[in-house]
Amino acid sequence: MVARMHHSASPRKGRTGRPRSTEADRAILDATRAALVDLGWGKLTMSDVAARAGVAKTTLYRRWANKNELVVDAVAVLFDELELPDRGCLQSDIEGVVLQFGALLARPETKTALMAVVAESTADEALRERIRSAIVDRQKRLVILGRERAQQRGELPPDRPGPAGEQAAAQAIGLTFDLIAGAIVHRTLVTAEAVDTAWAHQLSTVLIRGLGGLG
Amino acid sequence: MVARMHHSASPRKGRTGRPRSTEADRAILDATRAALVDLGWGKLTMSDVAARAGVAKTTLYRRWANKNELVVDAVAVLFDELELPDRGCLQSDIEGVVLQFGALLARPETKTALMAVVAESTADEALRERIRSAIVDRQKRLVILGRERAQQRGELPPDRPGPAGEQAAAQAIGLTFDLIAGAIVHRTLVTAEAVDTAWAHQLSTVLIRGLGGLG
DNA sequence: GCAGTTACGCTACGGGTCGTAGCGTAAGAG
DNA sequence: CTCTTACGCTACGACCCGTAGCGTAACTGC
Numbered sequence: 451m452v453a454r455m456h457h458s459a460s461p462r463k464g465r466t467g468r469p470r471s472t473e474a475d476r477a478i479l480d481a482t483r484a485a486l487v488d489l490g491w492g493k494l495t496m497s498d499v500a501a502r503a504g505v506a507k508t509t510l511y512r513r514w515a516n517k518n519e520l521v522v523d524a525v526a527v528l529f530d531e532l533e534l535p536d537r538g539c540l541q542s543d544i545e546g547v548v549l550q551f552g553a554l555l556a557r558p559e560t561k562t563a564l565m566a567v568v569a570e571s572t573a574d575e576a577l578r579e580r581i582r583s584a585i586v587d588r589q590k591r592l593v594i595l596g597r598e599r600a601q602q603r604g605e606l607p608p609d610r611p612g613p614a615g616e617q618a619a620a621q622a623i624g625l626t627f628d629l630i631a632g633a634i635v636h637r638t639l640v641t642a643e644a645v646d647t648a649w650a651h652q653l654s655t656v657l658i659r660g661l662g663g664l665g
Numbered sequence: 666m667v668a669r670m671h672h673s674a675s676p677r678k679g680r681t682g683r684p685r686s687t688e689a690d691r692a693i694l695d696a697t698r699a700a701l702v703d704l705g706w707g708k709l710t711m712s713d714v715a716a717r718a719g720v721a722k723t724t725l726y727r728r729w730a731n732k733n734e735l736v737v738d739a740v741a742v743l744f745d746e747l748e749l750p751d752r753g754c755l756q757s758d759i760e761g762v763v764l765q766f767g768a769l770l771a772r773p774e775t776k777t778a779l780m781a782v783v784a785e786s787t788a789d790e791a792l793r794e795r796i797r798s799a800i801v802d803r804q805k806r807l808v809i810l811g812r813e814r815a816q817q818r819g820e821l822p823p824d825r826p827g828p829a830g831e832q833a834a835a836q837a838i839g840l841t842f843d844l845i846a847g848a849i850v851h852r853t854l855v856t857a858e859a860v861d862t863a864w865a866h867q868l869s870t871v872l873i874r875g876l877g878g879l880g
Numbered sequence: 881g882c883a884g885t886t887a888c889g890c891t892a893c894g895g896g897t898c899g900t901a902g903c904g905t906a907a908g909a910g
Numbered sequence: 911c912t913c914t915t916a917c918g919c920t921a922c923g924a925c926c927c928g929t930a931g932c933g934t935a936a937c938t939g940c
Contacts, residue, residue: 467915468907474917490788495897506918511899562787568854569780572773573705578857586855624856625867629844632851637843639783640801642793652840660875682886683936689888710926721889726928 470513477503478510482524483559491521491566518570518577525563526584528554534592540600544654545647547592548634552645555638565639593627606662626661685728692718693725697739698774706736706781733785733792740778741799743769749807755815759869760862762807763849767860770853780854808842821877841876 481502485494496517500507514520532554535546554560564585571578600606609619633653634645643649696717700709711732715722729735747769750761769775779800786793815821824834848868849860
């Protein structure tokens with residue numbers, strides 16, 4: 451899952467004393483997401499989260515060092531539900547993932563939390579690293595998998611062997627990820643229009659055509 | 666420029682009393698950008714901005730209702746420097762704009778401020794509207810202009826006449842904007858890698874291929 | 881000049897949040 | 911039953927927000 455705190459992640463067995471309440475863990479993360487929906491990032495307070503979770507504020511600070519870390523952990527898990535469907539052809543697969551991601555970002559807690567945390571990370575290198583490992587890199591798997599599958603189907607040319615080919619493949623994966631994720635995020639959060647099937651179809655059409663000969 | 670406050674924008678001539686200090690205006694906006702660079706969004710305080718600007722805190726509140734509005738105004742002007750170069754062909758034009766936008770977002774004050782304000786806007790409809798009118802819609806002109814120019818060159822097919830054609834054109838413009846802006850923002854702020862000429866070239870290649878037959 | 885009007889700097893304040901400290905108590909381990 | 915750790919609670923200092931009140935500065939119109 452997500453890296454918890456400095457002290458100790460899972461309840462190590464050699465541990466003595468009263469164990470962390472896993473129920474409290476869940477209640478806090480749920481309460482954080484709920485508070486984000488209701489209040490947004492700027493007005494979310496630790497006291498409020500604690501009250502919603504039925505937990506003392508000090509219990510929050512025993513687990514997370516500050517608001518950012520808490521919200522990252524509360525939100526990261528939401529992105530794990532994304533999957534690459536197998537609809538038979540690359541374009542349909544892309545459409546499917548675009549719609550999933552669009553639906554995910556349409557949910558208020560996802561939208562608010564992601565943006566807030568990314569914003570905060572622009573001035574906080576440690577937080578940015580945490581986001582990358584907890585959220586972004588985990589989702590790159592979708593691009594990598596979709597690409598492999600398309601290559602097996604013969605829809606994309608196979609990677610050229612050697613280090614040059616690997617580098618080109620990594621570049622293509624990076625560009626694809628930035629294009630898809632960036633477009634969806636921009637449409638949802640900036641343009642503020644829905645990611646519907648028509649838009650997903652257009653986007654996938656452009657990508658299929660454009661990425662075809664990239665290597 | 667940007668909509669100032671509720672009361673009155675430019676010093677109307679029928680006005681009596683001591684006029685607003687335009688010097689203070691500039692000092693405050695400059696100080697806001699500087700503070701953003703140094704402190705980031707979360708730690709930026711109105712008191713600090715006031716101190717940097719050599720101005721009383723109350724003077725800030727006489728002009729802007731809160732932090733968000735101040736930062737939007739301080740940042741919006743930065744985006745006006747974007748221009749569509751005329752490099753002879755559509756792909757080169759796109760590359761040029763991508764590099765400009767990339768360089769703009771590489772600057773700390775732009776990066777920080779844009780993200781922070783967008784993040785805040787996810788829970789504030791009025792602020793979102795202000796961003797759209799002050800920043801986003803103003804830059805859509807680049808896409809519209811580039812598209813027209815490419816159609817005149819014969820690089821893109823002309824719009825079909827009639828309302829259906831207009832709607833298709835609007836959709837294409839919207840998709841193009843989300844793709845370009847989204848990819849650049851995502852690469853800069855999430856992937857956290859540079860928008861260099863190689864990447865810009867790849868991106869423009871994909872777009873040229875993909876957008877060609879979209880209408 | 882002089883009154884009228886508005887902006888400015890300054891100080892002070894109430895309300896709210898952050899993150900921490902200290903205490904007594906609850907829950908497991910050996 | 912003791913040791914160790916987590917929990918709830920209260921209180922606290924530090925900080926920031928946004929506003930109010932005052933005396934002063936700047937500009938307009940008479």
